[in-house]
Amino acid sequence: MYLCYHTAALFLGILLDAVIGDPKGWYHPVMAIGWLIQRLEQVLRRLFPSTKRGERLAGIVLAVFVPASVTGVAMAALRLCYLFHPVAGIVVEAAMCGSMLAAKSLKTESMKVEEALRIEGLAAGREAVSMIVGRDTDRLDEAGVIRAAVETVAENTSDGAVAPLLFMTCFGGAGGVLYKTINTMDSMVGYKNDAYRYFGTAAAKLDDFVNFIPARVSALLMILASSISGQDGRNAWRIFWRDRYCHASPNSAQTEAVMAGALGVRLAGDAWYFGEKYQKPYIGEETRPVEREDIARSCRLMYDTVYLTAALALALKCGIILLSVA
Secondary structure (H helix, E strand, O other), X not given: OHHHHHHHHHHHHHHHHHHOOOOOOOOOHHHHHHHHHHHHHHHHHHHOOOOHHHHHHHHHHHHHHHHHHHHHHHHHHHHHHXXXXXXXXXXXXXXXXXXXXXXXXXXXXXXXXXXXXXXXXXXXXXXXHXXXXXXXXXXXXXXXXHHHHHHHHHHHHHHHHHHHHHHHHHHHHHHHHHHHHHHHHHHHHOOOOOOOOOOOHHHHHHHHHHHHHHHHHHHHHHHHHHHHOOOOHHHHHHHHHHHOOOOOOOOHHHHHHHHHHHHOOEEEOOEEEOOEEEOOOEEEXXXXXXXXXXXXXXXXXXXXXXXXXXXXXXXXXXXXXXXXXX
Protein backbone atom coordinates (compact mmCIF):
# COMPACT_ATOMS: atom_id res chain seq x y z
CA MET A 1 0.00 0.00 0.00
CA TYR A 2 2.82 2.39 0.84
CA LEU A 3 4.19 1.88 -2.68
CA CYS A 4 0.91 3.25 -4.04
CA TYR A 5 1.18 6.24 -1.72
CA HIS A 6 4.79 6.95 -2.77
CA THR A 7 3.87 6.64 -6.45
CA ALA A 8 0.97 9.07 -6.06
CA ALA A 9 3.22 11.49 -4.17
CA LEU A 10 5.90 11.30 -6.87
CA PHE A 11 3.33 11.97 -9.61
CA LEU A 12 1.91 14.95 -7.73
CA GLY A 13 5.42 16.25 -6.98
CA ILE A 14 6.30 16.19 -10.68
CA LEU A 15 3.11 18.12 -11.42
CA LEU A 16 3.89 20.65 -8.69
CA ASP A 17 7.28 21.41 -10.17
CA ALA A 18 5.89 21.61 -13.72
CA VAL A 19 3.06 23.98 -12.75
CA ILE A 20 4.40 25.97 -9.79
CA GLY A 21 8.15 25.43 -9.63
CA ASP A 22 9.80 27.58 -6.97
CA PRO A 23 7.68 30.74 -6.65
CA LYS A 24 9.70 33.79 -5.69
CA GLY A 25 9.47 34.59 -2.00
CA TRP A 26 8.30 31.11 -0.97
CA TYR A 27 10.28 29.19 1.61
CA HIS A 28 12.37 26.36 0.15
CA PRO A 29 13.84 23.44 2.14
CA VAL A 30 17.22 23.96 0.46
CA MET A 31 17.47 27.25 2.38
CA ALA A 32 17.38 25.30 5.65
CA ILE A 33 19.90 22.80 4.31
CA GLY A 34 22.20 25.62 3.25
CA TRP A 35 21.86 27.26 6.67
CA LEU A 36 22.80 24.00 8.40
CA ILE A 37 25.83 23.52 6.15
CA GLN A 38 27.00 27.08 6.77
CA ARG A 39 26.57 26.91 10.54
CA LEU A 40 28.20 23.49 10.87
CA GLU A 41 31.13 24.64 8.75
CA GLN A 42 31.72 27.53 11.15
CA VAL A 43 31.64 25.17 14.15
CA LEU A 44 33.90 22.58 12.56
CA ARG A 45 36.48 25.16 11.51
CA ARG A 46 36.72 26.23 15.15
CA LEU A 47 36.98 22.66 16.44
CA PHE A 48 39.50 21.29 13.96
CA PRO A 49 43.00 22.68 13.31
CA SER A 50 43.60 24.73 10.16
CA THR A 51 45.89 22.11 8.66
CA LYS A 52 45.47 19.91 5.62
CA ARG A 53 44.59 16.90 7.78
CA GLY A 54 42.39 18.91 10.14
CA GLU A 55 40.37 20.44 7.32
CA ARG A 56 39.93 17.07 5.61
CA LEU A 57 38.64 15.53 8.85
CA ALA A 58 36.28 18.45 9.41
CA GLY A 59 35.00 18.04 5.86
CA ILE A 60 34.35 14.34 6.45
CA VAL A 61 32.30 15.14 9.56
CA LEU A 62 30.28 17.66 7.54
CA ALA A 63 29.76 15.22 4.66
CA VAL A 64 28.47 12.52 7.03
CA PHE A 65 26.44 14.55 9.51
CA VAL A 66 24.51 16.86 7.18
CA PRO A 67 23.02 14.23 4.79
CA ALA A 68 22.34 11.80 7.66
CA SER A 69 20.60 14.36 9.87
CA VAL A 70 18.57 16.05 7.12
CA THR A 71 17.45 12.74 5.61
CA GLY A 72 16.63 11.40 9.06
CA VAL A 73 14.38 14.38 9.76
CA ALA A 74 12.67 13.94 6.38
CA MET A 75 12.06 10.23 7.00
CA ALA A 76 10.69 10.88 10.48
CA ALA A 77 8.38 13.64 9.22
CA LEU A 78 6.98 11.41 6.48
CA ARG A 79 6.55 8.51 8.87
CA LEU A 80 4.55 10.65 11.30
CA CYS A 81 2.39 12.07 8.51
CA TYR A 82 1.56 8.64 7.11
CA LEU A 83 0.77 7.35 10.60
CA PHE A 84 -1.60 10.28 11.10
CA HIS A 85 -3.39 9.73 7.78
CA PRO A 86 -2.35 8.46 4.32
CA VAL A 87 -3.64 11.64 2.66
CA ALA A 88 -1.45 13.76 4.95
CA GLY A 89 1.52 11.60 4.08
CA ILE A 90 0.89 11.86 0.34
CA VAL A 91 0.44 15.64 0.50
CA VAL A 92 3.63 16.19 2.50
CA GLU A 93 5.66 13.75 0.38
CA ALA A 94 4.32 15.33 -2.82
CA ALA A 95 5.44 18.75 -1.59
CA MET A 96 8.79 17.24 -0.67
CA CYS A 97 9.20 15.67 -4.11
CA GLY A 98 8.17 18.84 -5.90
CA SER A 99 10.65 20.95 -3.94
CA MET A 100 13.50 18.58 -4.80
CA LEU A 101 12.95 19.13 -8.53
CA ALA A 102 14.22 22.25 -10.26
CA ALA A 103 13.23 21.91 -13.91
CA LYS A 104 10.85 24.88 -14.00
CA SER A 105 13.13 27.20 -12.03
CA LEU A 106 16.09 26.17 -14.20
CA LYS A 107 14.18 27.12 -17.33
CA THR A 108 12.97 30.38 -15.76
CA GLU A 109 16.43 31.50 -14.66
CA SER A 110 18.20 30.48 -17.86
CA MET A 111 15.61 32.22 -20.03
CA LYS A 112 16.24 35.39 -18.00
CA VAL A 113 19.75 35.29 -19.48
CA GLU A 114 18.36 35.13 -23.01
CA GLU A 115 15.94 37.96 -22.28
CA ALA A 116 18.64 40.12 -20.71
CA LEU A 117 20.95 39.67 -23.68
CA ARG A 118 18.18 40.36 -26.18
CA ILE A 119 16.69 43.41 -24.48
CA GLU A 120 19.42 45.03 -22.37
CA GLY A 121 22.69 43.76 -23.82
CA LEU A 122 25.89 42.09 -22.64
CA ALA A 123 26.23 43.68 -19.19
CA ALA A 124 22.72 42.57 -18.22
CA GLY A 125 23.39 39.13 -19.67
CA ARG A 126 26.52 38.77 -17.55
CA GLU A 127 24.61 39.73 -14.43
CA ALA A 128 21.77 37.32 -15.21
CA VAL A 129 24.05 34.36 -15.89
CA SER A 130 26.03 35.07 -12.70
CA MET A 131 22.89 34.00 -10.81
CA ILE A 132 23.09 30.43 -12.14
CA VAL A 133 26.81 29.72 -12.62
CA GLY A 134 29.76 29.57 -10.26
CA ARG A 135 32.35 31.04 -12.62
CA ASP A 136 33.40 34.67 -12.94
CA THR A 137 31.23 36.32 -15.58
CA ASP A 138 32.77 39.79 -15.92
CA ARG A 139 35.12 38.64 -18.71
CA LEU A 140 32.53 36.78 -20.78
CA ASP A 141 31.53 37.98 -24.23
CA GLU A 142 28.01 37.28 -25.51
CA ALA A 143 28.96 33.84 -26.81
CA GLY A 144 30.53 33.05 -23.44
CA VAL A 145 27.37 34.07 -21.61
CA ILE A 146 25.25 31.87 -23.89
CA ARG A 147 27.58 28.90 -23.48
CA ALA A 148 27.55 29.31 -19.69
CA ALA A 149 23.75 29.26 -19.63
CA VAL A 150 23.52 26.24 -21.95
CA GLU A 151 26.15 24.35 -19.93
CA THR A 152 24.21 25.03 -16.74
CA VAL A 153 21.00 23.71 -18.28
CA ALA A 154 22.85 20.63 -19.53
CA GLU A 155 24.51 19.84 -16.20
CA ASN A 156 21.39 20.54 -14.18
CA THR A 157 19.24 18.37 -16.41
CA SER A 158 20.85 15.64 -14.34
CA ASP A 159 21.55 17.42 -11.03
CA GLY A 160 18.30 19.37 -10.86
CA ALA A 161 15.81 16.96 -12.37
CA VAL A 162 16.73 13.48 -13.57
CA ALA A 163 18.97 12.49 -10.64
CA PRO A 164 16.49 13.51 -7.91
CA LEU A 165 13.74 11.82 -9.92
CA LEU A 166 15.75 8.59 -9.94
CA PHE A 167 16.42 8.81 -6.20
CA MET A 168 12.76 9.49 -5.46
CA THR A 169 11.68 6.63 -7.72
CA CYS A 170 13.92 4.25 -5.79
CA PHE A 171 13.74 5.67 -2.26
CA GLY A 172 10.71 7.95 -2.07
CA GLY A 173 10.67 11.62 -1.09
CA ALA A 174 13.37 11.14 1.54
CA GLY A 175 15.65 9.79 -1.18
CA GLY A 176 15.21 13.04 -3.06
CA VAL A 177 16.08 14.96 0.10
CA LEU A 178 19.23 12.87 0.54
CA TYR A 179 20.33 13.59 -3.03
CA LYS A 180 19.52 17.29 -2.84
CA THR A 181 21.38 17.66 0.45
CA ILE A 182 24.54 16.11 -0.98
CA ASN A 183 24.25 18.20 -4.14
CA THR A 184 23.71 21.41 -2.15
CA MET A 185 26.67 20.62 0.09
CA ASP A 186 28.92 20.15 -2.94
CA SER A 187 27.73 23.44 -4.46
CA MET A 188 28.62 25.27 -1.23
CA VAL A 189 31.93 23.71 -0.21
CA GLY A 190 33.08 21.50 -3.09
CA TYR A 191 35.48 24.05 -4.58
CA LYS A 192 39.18 23.71 -5.27
CA ASN A 193 40.12 27.21 -4.11
CA ASP A 194 42.21 28.02 -1.04
CA ALA A 195 39.22 28.05 1.33
CA TYR A 196 37.79 24.66 0.37
CA ARG A 197 40.62 22.71 -1.27
CA TYR A 198 40.77 20.28 1.70
CA PHE A 199 37.61 21.06 3.65
CA GLY A 200 35.40 20.40 0.63
CA THR A 201 37.11 17.21 -0.57
CA ALA A 202 34.73 14.77 1.15
CA ALA A 203 31.63 16.63 -0.03
CA ALA A 204 32.91 16.74 -3.61
CA LYS A 205 33.82 13.04 -3.62
CA LEU A 206 30.44 12.11 -2.14
CA ASP A 207 28.67 14.15 -4.81
CA ASP A 208 30.74 12.44 -7.53
CA PHE A 209 29.78 9.06 -6.08
CA VAL A 210 26.02 9.61 -5.86
CA ASN A 211 25.94 11.18 -9.34
CA PHE A 212 28.01 8.52 -11.10
CA ILE A 213 25.06 6.42 -12.26
CA PRO A 214 22.44 9.22 -12.52
CA ALA A 215 24.70 11.35 -14.74
CA ARG A 216 25.12 8.50 -17.22
CA VAL A 217 21.46 7.55 -17.13
CA SER A 218 20.60 11.22 -17.68
CA ALA A 219 22.92 11.39 -20.69
CA LEU A 220 21.41 8.28 -22.29
CA LEU A 221 17.87 9.52 -21.67
CA MET A 222 18.83 12.91 -23.10
CA ILE A 223 20.13 11.23 -26.25
CA LEU A 224 16.87 9.32 -26.58
CA ALA A 225 14.86 12.50 -25.94
CA SER A 226 16.85 14.42 -28.56
CA SER A 227 16.06 11.72 -31.13
CA ILE A 228 12.37 11.68 -30.26
CA SER A 229 12.05 15.48 -30.30
CA GLY A 230 13.70 15.91 -33.69
CA GLN A 231 17.11 17.16 -32.58
CA ASP A 232 20.36 15.56 -33.71
CA GLY A 233 20.30 12.38 -31.64
CA ARG A 234 22.98 10.68 -33.73
CA ASN A 235 25.44 13.54 -33.22
CA ALA A 236 24.47 13.71 -29.56
CA TRP A 237 25.54 10.07 -29.18
CA ARG A 238 28.77 10.63 -31.12
CA ILE A 239 29.86 13.66 -29.08
CA PHE A 240 28.77 11.98 -25.84
CA TRP A 241 30.92 8.93 -26.56
CA ARG A 242 33.91 11.09 -27.52
CA ASP A 243 33.76 13.98 -25.02
CA ARG A 244 31.95 12.56 -21.98
CA TYR A 245 35.13 12.77 -19.86
CA CYS A 246 36.29 16.22 -21.00
CA HIS A 247 35.80 17.72 -17.56
CA ALA A 248 37.57 17.64 -14.21
CA SER A 249 34.41 16.09 -12.75
CA PRO A 250 33.72 12.50 -13.85
CA ASN A 251 30.03 13.38 -14.25
CA SER A 252 29.55 16.94 -15.50
CA ALA A 253 30.61 16.36 -19.10
CA GLN A 254 28.20 13.44 -19.56
CA THR A 255 25.15 15.60 -20.20
CA GLU A 256 27.14 18.60 -21.48
CA ALA A 257 28.54 16.41 -24.26
CA VAL A 258 25.04 15.28 -25.22
CA MET A 259 23.79 18.86 -25.24
CA ALA A 260 26.69 20.03 -27.39
CA GLY A 261 26.10 17.23 -29.89
CA ALA A 262 22.32 17.66 -30.01
CA LEU A 263 22.62 21.41 -30.65
CA GLY A 264 25.68 21.15 -32.91
CA VAL A 265 27.72 23.69 -30.93
CA ARG A 266 30.94 23.78 -28.92
CA LEU A 267 30.74 24.23 -25.16
CA ALA A 268 33.14 24.49 -22.20
CA GLY A 269 36.73 25.73 -22.72
CA ASP A 270 38.79 27.88 -20.35
CA ALA A 271 36.93 29.61 -17.53
CA TRP A 272 37.70 31.98 -14.63
CA TYR A 273 36.85 31.13 -11.01
CA PHE A 274 37.55 33.50 -8.12
CA GLY A 275 39.91 35.53 -10.30
CA GLU A 276 41.94 32.51 -11.42
CA LYS A 277 41.90 31.09 -14.94
CA TYR A 278 41.33 27.35 -15.31
CA GLN A 279 42.20 25.59 -18.54
CA LYS A 280 39.41 23.27 -19.60
CA PRO A 281 38.99 21.28 -22.81
CA TYR A 282 36.23 22.05 -25.27
CA ILE A 283 33.19 19.82 -25.56
CA GLY A 284 31.56 19.35 -28.95
CA GLU A 285 32.33 20.81 -32.35
CA GLU A 286 31.81 24.35 -33.55
CA THR A 287 29.72 23.51 -36.61
CA ARG A 288 28.09 26.91 -36.09
CA PRO A 289 28.43 29.79 -33.60
CA VAL A 290 26.25 29.66 -30.51
CA GLU A 291 23.25 31.99 -30.56
CA ARG A 292 20.71 33.25 -28.04
CA GLU A 293 18.12 30.76 -29.29
CA ASP A 294 20.34 27.92 -28.08
CA ILE A 295 19.31 28.70 -24.50
CA ALA A 296 15.66 27.99 -25.36
CA ARG A 297 16.69 24.90 -27.32
CA SER A 298 18.64 23.58 -24.35
CA CYS A 299 15.61 24.11 -22.10
CA ARG A 300 13.42 22.26 -24.56
CA LEU A 301 15.78 19.28 -24.54
CA MET A 302 15.95 19.42 -20.76
CA TYR A 303 12.17 19.29 -20.47
CA ASP A 304 11.88 16.49 -23.04
CA THR A 305 14.37 14.49 -20.99
CA VAL A 306 12.54 15.17 -17.73
CA TYR A 307 9.19 14.15 -19.21
CA LEU A 308 10.70 10.97 -20.61
CA THR A 309 12.30 10.16 -17.25
CA ALA A 310 9.08 10.86 -15.37
CA ALA A 311 7.07 8.67 -17.73
CA LEU A 312 9.51 5.78 -17.38
CA ALA A 313 9.71 6.19 -13.59
CA LEU A 314 5.95 6.23 -13.10
CA ALA A 315 5.48 3.33 -15.52
CA LEU A 316 8.05 1.32 -13.56
CA LYS A 317 6.40 2.01 -10.20
CA CYS A 318 2.92 1.27 -11.57
CA GLY A 319 4.24 -1.95 -13.10
CA ILE A 320 5.65 -3.03 -9.75
CA ILE A 321 2.32 -2.25 -8.08
CA LEU A 322 0.42 -4.33 -10.62
CA LEU A 323 2.82 -7.25 -10.21
CA SER A 324 2.52 -7.08 -6.44
CA VAL A 325 -1.27 -7.40 -6.53
CA ALA A 326 -1.43 -9.95 -9.36
